[in-house]
Amino acid sequence: EVQLVESGGGLVQPGRSLRLSCAASGFTFDDYAMHWVRQAPGKGLEWVSGISWNSGSIGYADSVKGRFTISRDNAKNSLYLQMNSLRAEDTALYYCAKDLRYCGGDCYSLSDAFDIWGQGTMVTVSS
Amino acid sequence: EIVLTQSPATLSLSPGERATLSCGASQSVSSSYLAWYQQKPGLAPRLLIYDASSRATGIPDRFSGSGSGTDFTLTISRLEPEDFAVYYCQQYGSSPSFGQGTKVEIK
Numbered sequence: 001e002v003q004l005v006e007s008g009g010g011l012v013q014p015g016r017s018l019r020l021s022c023a024a025s026g027f028t029f030d031d032y033a034m035h036w037v038r039q040a041p042g043k044g045l046e047w048v049s050g051i052s053w054n055s056g057s058i059g060y061a062d063s064v065k066g067r068f069t070i071s072r073d074n075a076k077n078s079l080y081l082q083m084n085s086l087r088a089e090d091t092a093l094y095y096c097a098k099d100l101r102y103c104g105g106d107c108y109s110l111s112d113a114f115d116i117w118g119q120g121t122m123v124t125v126s127s
Numbered sequence: 128e129i130v131l132t133q134s135p136a137t138l139s140l141s142p143g144e145r146a147t148l149s150c151g152a153s154q155s156v157s158s159s160y161l162a163w164y165q166q167k168p169g170l171a172p173r174l175l176i177y178d179a180s181s182r183a184t185g186i187p188d189r190f191s192g193s194g195s196g197t198d199f200t201l202t203i204s205r206l207e208p209e210d211f212a213v214y215y216c217q218q219y220g221s222s223p224s225f226g227q228g229t230k231v232e233i234k
Contacts, residue, residue: 045172045215047223059222062128100177111219113162115183117171
C-alpha cells in the first residue's frame with residue numbers, strides 16, 4: 001500500500017524551531033518529487049515547499065522562504081521540513097504529498113499534481 | 128505567483144443535480160497544468176482531475192474537468208451523497224498555488 005506518514009508536529013513558542021518528517025512506503029521514493037502543503041484551521045490549502053527526486057530542484061512559498069528548509073533522504077525513504085523562526089501564522093496541519101508522475105533521471109521538475117497525501121501533522125505556534 | 132479564484136464559494140444543490148465549479152487564474156496556466164481535489168472533513172485532499180481534464184485513478188466518470196489558459200471548470204454530472212465536500216483547484220505550471228475552495232453542500 002502506498003503510504004505517507006508525517007510526524008514531528010506539536011506546540012512550539014514563537015521564534016523557536018521544529019522539524020517535521022514524512023516516512024514513505026509502498027513506492028520507489030527516489031522516483032518522485034515530494035512536497036509539503038499546509039492548511040490553517042478552517043482555511044484552505046497552501047503549498048509550502050517542494051523538492052525533486054535528487055534534491056537538485058527546490059522551491060519555497062514566499063511566506064516561508066528563508067525560514068524553512070526542505071530536504072530528503074532517499075536511503076531512508078524520508079522527507080523533512082526544518083522550520084525555524086516560527087510565527088503564529090505558521091499554525092497549520094502540515095501534509096506531505098507525492099507527485100503524480102515519475103520524475104527521476106534527468107528530470108528536475110516540480111510541476112505535477114499530488115496524488116498521494118499523508119494524514120498530516122499539526123503544528124501550533126503559540127506562547 | 129499565479130492567483131486562483133474559485134467560484135462560487137458555496138454551492139447548494141440536491142443529490143442528482145449537476146454541479147459546475149469554476150476556477151479562474153490571474154495569468155495563463157502553462158500546459159493546462161491544473162488539478163482538482165476533493166476534501167472531506169478530517170481527511171486529506173484527494174486528487175480528482177489533473178492536466179485540466181484527465182481523471183485520476185479510481186475517480187468516477189461523473190467527474191469531469193475542462194478549460195485552458197485562465198478559465199477552468201470542474202463538473203459533477205449527477206451529485207451522489209458522498210460528493211458533498213470542499214473542492215480545490217491547483218495550478219502547477221509555475222510555483223504551485225491553490226484556489227480558496229468551493230463548498231458543495233446539500234440543499
